[in-house]
Amino acid sequence: MQTISISNLNFAYDEQVIIKDLSANFTPGKLHLLIGENGAGKSTLLKIIAGLLPKFGGKLSGNITTNLKTSMMFQDPELQFALPTAYDELIFTLENIGVSRETYKNKITESAQFTGITPLLKRPLNQLSGGEKQKVALAILLAMDSDLLLLDEPFASCDLASRKSILLKLNQLVKAGKTVIIVDHDLPDYETLADEIWLFENKQLHHLTSNERASLFHHLKQPINTNFVLPEEQNSLFTFSNTVIKHKLPLIEVSNQAIYQGKITLLTGENGAGKTTLFKTLTKMHPYTGNLTYQTKEVKKWRLKHYLSHVAQVFQETNNQFLEITVKEELALSQKTQVNPYFTPEKLTEILDTLGLSKLLNHSVYTLSGGQKKKLQILLMLLSNHDVLLLDEPLAGLDSSSRTIIINLLAEVQKQTKQTFVIISHQISEFAPICDYHLVLAKKDLTYIQNGGESLES
Numbered sequence: 135m136q137t138i139s140i141s142n143l144n145f146a147y148d149e150q151v152i153i154k155d156l157s158a159n160f161t162p163g164k165l166h167l168l169i170g171e172n173g174a175g176k177s178t179l180l181k182i183i184a185g186l187l188p189k190f191g192g193k194l195s196g197n198i199t200t201n202l203k204t205s206m207m208f209q210d211p212e213l214q215f216a217l218p219t220a221y222d223e224l225i226f227t228l229e230n231i232g233v234s235r236e237t238y239k240n241k242i243t244e245s246a247q248f249t250g251i252t253p254l255l256k257r258p259l260n261q262l263s264g265g266e267k268q269k270v271a272l273a274i275l276l277a278m279d280s281d282l283l284l285l286d287e288p289f290a291s292c293d294l295a296s297r298k299s300i301l302l303k304l305n306q307l308v309k310a311g312k313t314v315i316i317v318d319h320d321l322p323d324y325e326t327l328a329d330e331i332w333l334f335e336n337k338q339l340h341h342l343t344s345n346e347r348a349s350l351f352h353h354l355k356q357p358i359n360t361n362f363v364l365p366e367e368q369n370s371l372f373t374f375s376n377t378v379i380k381h382k383l384p385l386i387e388v389s390n391q392a393i394y395q396g397k398i399t400l401l402t403g404e405n406g407a408g409k410t411t412l413f414k415t416l417t418k419m420h421p422y423t424g425n426l427t428y429q430t431k432e433v434k435k436w437r438l439k440h441y442l443s444h445v446a447q448v449f450q451e452t453n454n455q456f457l458e459i460t461v462k463e464e465l466a467l468s469q470k471t472q473v474n475p476y477f478t479p480e481k482l483t484e485i486l487d488t489l490g491l492s493k494l495l496n497h498s499v500y501t502l503s504g505g506q507k508k509k510l511q512i513l514l515m516l517l518s519n520h521d522v523l524l525l526d527e528p529l530a531g532l533d534s535s536s537r538t539i540i541i542n543l544l545a546e547v548q549k550q551t552k553q554t555f556v557i558i559s560h561q562i563s564e565f566a567p568i569c570d571y572h573l574v575l576a577k578k579d580l581t582y583i584q585n586g587g588e589s590l591e592s
Contacts (some may be wrong), residue, residue, distance in 0.1 A: 136162040136163075136201060136202055136281070136313075137159075137162070137199055137200060137201060137202075138159065138160035138161075138162060138183070138199075138200045138202065138282065138313065139158075139159050139160075139197075139198070139199040139200070140156060140157055140158045140159070140160075140183075140196070140197070140198050140199075140314075141157045141196060141197045142155055142156075142157060142195075142196040142197065143155070143157070143182070143194075143195075143196035143197070143198065144156075144183060144194070144195045144196055145175075145187065145188070145192055145193065145194050145195075145212070146192060146193050147180060147191065147501055149194045150181065150497075150501075151337060152175045152178045152180065152192075152337065153175050153178065153182075153337050153338075154337040154338065154340055155196075155337075155338075155378045156179075156196070156337070156338055158332070158339045158341070160313070160315060161329070161330065162202065162281075162282075163308065163311055163313055163565070164308060164313060164314075164329035164330055165304065165305065165314045165316065165327060165328050165329050165330075166313075166314065166315045166316070166328070166329065166330045166331075166332060167316055167318060167321075167324050167328040167330070167332070167337075168180075168315065168316065168317045168318075169317075169318070169319070169321065169331065169332070169333055169533075170333055170334030170335055170533070171334075171335065171490075171505075171533045171535065172490070172503050172504070172505025172506055172508075172509070172531070172532060172533050172536050173490065173502070173503040173505065173506050173538070174334040174335055174337075174503075175334055176286075176317045176334050177209065177286050177317060177504065179190075179334070179339075180206060180286055180315065180317065181206070182194065182198065183198060183200065183204065183206075183282075183284060183315070184204055184206040184284055184586070185204070186206070195420070202280075202281040202282040202313060203278075203279075203280045203281045203282065204280055204281070204282040204283075204284065205278050205280040205283060205284070206275075206283075206284040206285075206286070207268075207271050207272060207275055207283070207284070207285045207286060207288050208271070208286055209286045209287045209290065209504040209531055210451055210452075210453065210504070211267040211268050211270065211271035212259075212267065212451060214271050214274070214393055215256075215259050215267075215270075215271075216401040217258060217259075218258055218259065219256055219257060219258060220246075220251060220254055220255050220256075220257070220259060220270040220273065220274075221255040221256055222320075223241065223243075223259070223270070223274055223462065224238075224242045224245070224246075224255075224274055224277055224538045225238065225242070226276060227274050227277060227278060228241060228242070228278070231278060236385060237339065237456075238277075241277045241279070241591075242255075242277060244277075245273040245274070245276040245277040245415075246273055247302075248273070248276055248303055249269045249270075249272050249273040249276065249300065249303075250269060250296070250299065251266070251269045251270055251273050251310060254266055254269075254270065254406075255315075256557070261265055261381050262406070263291070263405050263406050263407075263410050264290075264291030264405075264410065264450040264526075264527060264530075265291040265292040265293055265296060265405030265406070265453075266405050266406050267291075268288055268289065268290070268291055268292055269292070269296065269300070271288075271407075272285070272288060272300065272318070276291060276307075279310060280500075281311075281314075282312075282313045282314075282315070283304075283307070283312060283313070283314045283315070284315050284316075284591065285304075285314065285315070285316040285317065286302070286317045286504075287317055287318060287319070287504060287531050288316065288318075289301075289318065289320065289529070290530035290531050291405070291450060291527050291530055292405060292432075292560070293403075293404045293484055293560050294560060295404065296405055297320075297323070297560075298323065298403075301323050301327055302327075304316075304327075305327050308329070308526050312317065319531070319533050319537075322351065322353070322354050325351045326435055331347055331350070334469045337488045343440045344580055351417070352462040354506050356560060359561050360563050360572075360585065360586060361438075361566070361585060362400075362569065362570075362571055362572040362582075362583065362584050362585075363393040363570070363571070363584065364571070364582050364583075364584060365392075365394050365397075365570075365571050365582060369394055369395050369396070370392035370393065370394055370395065371392075371393055371394060371395035371428065371429065371522065371554055372392060372393040372416065372426065372427065372428055373392050373425075373426070373427045373430075374388040374389075374390065374391045374392065374424075374425070374426055374580065375389070375390055375424060375425040375426075375427075376388075376389055376390075376424040376425060377423075377424040377425060377426045378420055378422060378423045378424050379408065379411060379415050379420065379421075379422045379519075380414065380421075380423075381411065384578060385408040385411055385578065386408045386411070386412060386415075386575070386578050386579075386580075387578045387579065388578075388579055388580050389579075391579075391580045391581075393554070393556060393573070394554075394571070395554055396552045396553070396554055396557075396568075397554060397555075397571060398544070398545075398554075398555045398557065398568055398569045398570050398571075399554075399555070399556045399557070399568040399569065399570065399571045399572075400557050400559060400562065400565050400566070400569040400571070400572045400573065401556055401557065401558045401559075401573045401574075401575065402558070402559070402560065402562060402572065402574055402575070403574055403575035403576055404576070406558065407575045407576060408575055408578070409526075409557070409558045409575055410450065412575065413447055413524045413526055413556075413558065414447075415433075416428075416433070416445060416447075416522075416524060416556075417442065417446070417447050417524065418433060418436070418442070419439055420439060420567060422549065428441070428445065428454065429444075443472065443520070444520060444521045444522060445520060445521065445524070446515060446518060446520040446523055446524070447523075447524040447525075448511060448512055448515050448523065448524065448526060448528055449511075449526060450526045450527050450530065452504070452508055452510075452511045453500070453508040455511045455514065455515070456499045456500075456507075456511075458499070459498055459499065459500075460495070460496055460497060460498055460499065461491060461494050461495050461496070461497055461499055461502075461510060462495040462496060462564070464499060464510065464514055465482075465495075465514070465517070467512075467518055468514040468515075468517040468518050470521070471518075472518050472519045473517065473518075473519060473539045474516060474517050474518065474519035474547070474551065475519070475551070476516075476546075476547050476550050476551055477517055480519075485513065485543065486513075489509045489510075489513065489536070489538055489539060490506070490509070490536075491506065491509060491510060491513070494506065504530075504531040504533045505532050505533060507531075507535055508528070508529075508530060508531050508532055509532070509536060509540065511545075512525070512528055512540060512543075516543070516544075516547055519551070519553075520553070521553060521554065522553070522554045522555075522556070523553060523554070523555050523556075524556050524558075525555060525556070525557045525558065525559075526558045527558055527559060527560075528540060528544075528557060528559065529541075529559060529561050529564065532579040537561070537564060541564060541565065541567075541568055544557075544568065545567075545568040548568075556573075557569070572584075
């Protein structure tokens with residue numbers, strides 16, 4: 135008989151207790167949703183079930199019983215990649231689990247079609263968007279044909295259409311007998327799809343009753359206003375003129391457009407449209423042809439070091455932003471030059487406490503949860519006080535209260551400093567109240583729109 139049983143589970147990293155005396159039974163053949171605050175222990179529990187912990191760190195006691203073939207998808211899909219393309223990764227995975235050459239071609243075709251990555255199979259993984267990488271990671275898990283899928287924030291960078299499509303297909307897998315345990319912070323879609331919902335808090339798992347579940351979704355059904363204004367002023371900061379950005383073939387072609395100074399602009403578009411590539415171009419990490427100016431001077435002609443003292447990016451992958459070991463060391467490094475005047479010592483102490491980071495100062499940044507890393511990453515970049523900050527999916531992996539804190543922090547800092555923020559996000563309704571403009575990347579072009587359209591929460 136298939137079972138997933140946990141009894142009297144305890145887990146700690148050094149002296150930091152993450153899970154204490156936890157017991158739960160996950161019914162096989164169901165979709166189980168795990169919710170809870172950042173750092174509560176959700177990802178840790180998935181890694182324990184997958185057998186990654188305590189093998190790779192920490193101390194564990196208690197019992198976990200499962201006879202299901204298990205595979206796990208991490209928050210950061212790049213941690214699961216070792217080869218150049220999705221096709222290479224799929225072949226490598228299937229060969230390692232003993233799938234014959236005659237069989238694996240069909241498995242690759244099926245999993246690629248299921249997740250919609252067929253056009254991406256031969257493209258270099260380092261050229262894919264965050265959402266596309268998450269689809270590739272999911273395709274690899276499906277090709278393994280595991281009975282139990284552990285998914286940690288699998289849609290954090292996916293656009294609305296991709297998210298809904300994959301969720302419905304996961305539901306098909308569950309109906310076919312698979313078991314899915316998924317960690318997510320975007321909840322409305324699960325009202326009808328999740329068979330069981332578990333709240334992780336106080337180092338324990340609590341199974342939501344039908345009344346608690348109804349209350350949870352009732353609070354999420356709030357009116358959504360995603361209306362924006364169109365820019366009228368002439369104070370442009372970046373100007374595009376016959377600008378072409380390529381990945382072999384043209385990915386972005388903008389004849390005439392601008393990004394405006396001292397404003398917060400929301401940038402949206404489907405996965406693979408080129409949003410992250412646009413950010414790389416604006417930070418001189420990717421070439422372009424035609425004209426692209428910053429403060430009326432061609433971006434190509436700016437000296438790199440001087441230019442990057444003005445323009446900085448918050449990456450999708452948090453680990454790529456860190457240079458030191460501990461939280462305290464990272465904070466000290468960010469305050470060595472260009473300190474943002476908004477962050478007085480008193481204000482910084484207050485914000486660290488609000489973000490839940492004040493008790494983690496001596497912790498390694500690499501032992502933090504995905505959400506804790508994201509909050510620290512954004513704080514570090516705000517501290518550095520660049521004129522322009524490009525934020526790529528800043529809400530990915532954050533719980534609801536943390537999202538509100540980060541959005542309010544961005545709004546307050548920008549109001550005081552008049553910095554220019556450009557934010558890539560699929561969370562339109564959450565950012566609409568603080569953003570001045572909505573810029574859409576579609577059909578290779580950039581266009582300002584007034585109506586934000588449907589958001590992930592609608």
